[in-house]
Amino acid sequence: MNKQQTFDLFGRHVSAGKAKFYQDAGIDFVLGRREGPYMWDLDGSRRLINCHCNGGVFNLGHHNPRIVAALEEALTGLDIGNHHLVSEQRARLAARLAELTPGDLQYAIFGVSGGEAVDAAIKIARKATQRPKIISASLGYHGHTGLALAAGADKFSAPFLSQSSDFIHIPFNDPIALEQALDDQVAAVILETIPATAGMLIPDDSYLPQVQELCRRNGTIYIADEVQTGLGRTGKLWGVEHYGVEPDILVIGKGLSGGLYPITATMITPELEQVFHEDPFLHISTFGGAEVGCPVAERVLKISSDPEFLRNVNETATILHAGIQALQAQAAPTFAEFRGKGLMMGLKMAAPELGLLMTKATFESGLFCVYSGLDPSVLQFLPPLITDKALAAEILERLGNAFTLAAEHKI
Template identity: 50%
Template sequence: MGKPPQPFADAAATFDASGAFVSPGKTRVYRQYGLTLVMGEREGVGFRDAFTDQYFINCHCNGGVFNLGHRNRELTECLKAALDEVDIGNHHLVSGWRAALAEKLCRSTSGHLSGVVFGVGGGEAIDLAIKVCRAATKRRKVISVNGGYHGHTGLAVAAGDPSFREPVLCSEPDFHQVPFNDLQAMDRAVTDEVAAVLVEPIPATLGMPLPEPGYLEGVARVCRDRGAKLIVDEVQTGLGRTGRLWAYQHHDFQPDVLVSGKGLSGGLYPISATLMTSDLHSLFDAEPFIHISTFGGSELGCRVASKVLELVDHPAFLANVEAIGARLERGMQGLPFELRRRGLMMGLKFPAEGAGMLAMRLLIKQGLFVLYAANDTSVVQLLPPLVLQPEQADDVLARLRAAFPA
């Protein structure tokens, strides 16, 4: 690994500056928890603390941003070549790179979703998903799941948990939440005023509860019966995380809209995508200039994202995600939590509220970088890089066992 320079002399000075100019609250909380970690060298499945040099296996991956590891060689080569040849491009003009990536994304849904609009981050891609559903249905209401998280932007934050939107007075009357896995509640909520239902196939911030058999198919049926559109938020679950390219592909239904972000960037260049049916995409036939984004679908981002798709949309890659997940599951037997797992999307569910926060600290001490689930503090989110090798998976297991000795 190459050690990147640091602008401050030590962790204390870094935290002081961050507290003064970026986020006093965040730095105070991290100091309180003894998490005075600053990311330094990074490569493959891990990174080092810039000042203590402690090594961490990245088992959160920023919710999937680092699915292919840090500074994946094929992706950095791709970005370096792109930097020698193009730049962001011009969003007013047609771009071959953008079109080529959009075609690849549509093919990954077997052509069911046939139009793509690019953005920079996941939240704005969710905003657009809601906009097209409203435009097509001429309805306003949106139903999502309690404890979900879909981003910090206008419509996305309105669809999330009250803890994210109430402090900023963003409680929109047209947005309602129902409990995950409760099909009856969904059935009651989806009236003929509902434009869209927005779900993560596995809600990450809610602690990775797996959908019960038939639940997502049932939600799709309810949407179809009432003329509402179904948006799947695959910002965390997509791009191979669950052992299929898209998590909805474990099930027997087709979404109207799919949102991708995080991992599409390869951890190197921000980009997000909203994929939709031709019916929804046709909004832009009549109104081609009503949703524009200066940086969305930049040519640099499209080149990296195309490489990401090429690497992950491959049967051997996806089979390996499941094989490594199964190896981890076998090795976790006897540890003091219930494992929620699909592929390498995992939640460690501890018996008590708040226990996920304590477990997170124990795991970080052992060099496993993890985060607890914000909307279920009994759960630690475990999202290792999808490129984890068997011996690295065994290292993860050894660190888990060291954190929770028998």
């Protein structure tokens, strides 16, 4: 099938709106070959450096050979497994996650998607506290499933009548708003460590410690959604490590899959695990923690927790931050603000329509970037964590070209 035929078929049977959006935007790209940091168009005519990585799914690049090997090996003997039974693969992976996560997070509830993992976190917090209310950031994003959807921004929940008075939204980075919203009915506060869909909001250093303290004082569970910030994206294995906090629940998704086999984990303390003592089958997931996916996730953890790997993330981040800030000085006032923690970056433009313009300009310049769904003025910038110095230099050069194209209105 050629590109146009794919667009037509996709528009007729998958999503008419998405096909039209990309064609109208001039981003006539259909994903073909992919390898390492690169993605090629179906007809091979265009090569892009993936600077979005699906929010972290491709942290280790496409088809990382070490992850492919883990999956191939797993496929020789394993399959999905049986979620009713005890499993060696799930036990091993959970134990490794327990070793690597902060605080006393000893148990893993496995899922298939980040939304499912967030749903599990909210269910556990509610059952443990016997309280109904959940506090989250008004521009937060936690997934498109039931409870996760209600916890996220109204933009995604209102069209589906998924809002409820039990879900309270407060501004991010505002401890006073949180203090005022907390009462004896609040089961949990759920926050992305760096809200990505909101435009990569970097919290003040004191904010998350205050959140943790306020939660503890109120008997409320603090859930850290590390679906995007986890697994080395910010230069530490977990984003919360930058702030010295130890959440009661930590949600891991996207990158745990190695881009090859979907798997997510909701990490909880032994105290919270007690919610399942009476009935351990109260929360189940047929495909959650599929056995073929467990060795893949273990391999991801091995690579991502290696100090050398994290050192490279930080070195690359230093180069990219400096380079992007230099571009910002040239492109001011259009390029209003640079936000970054490690390789989790956001380029805030001066107006909402400029996010789409920059998405197109970067596309024309050989980079794949996506603007933030809840703040379209922000271009999300998430290059693979395997980016080396040479690739970082190429990314900066292409980004510079994109700003030139945008300034000359050539897109």
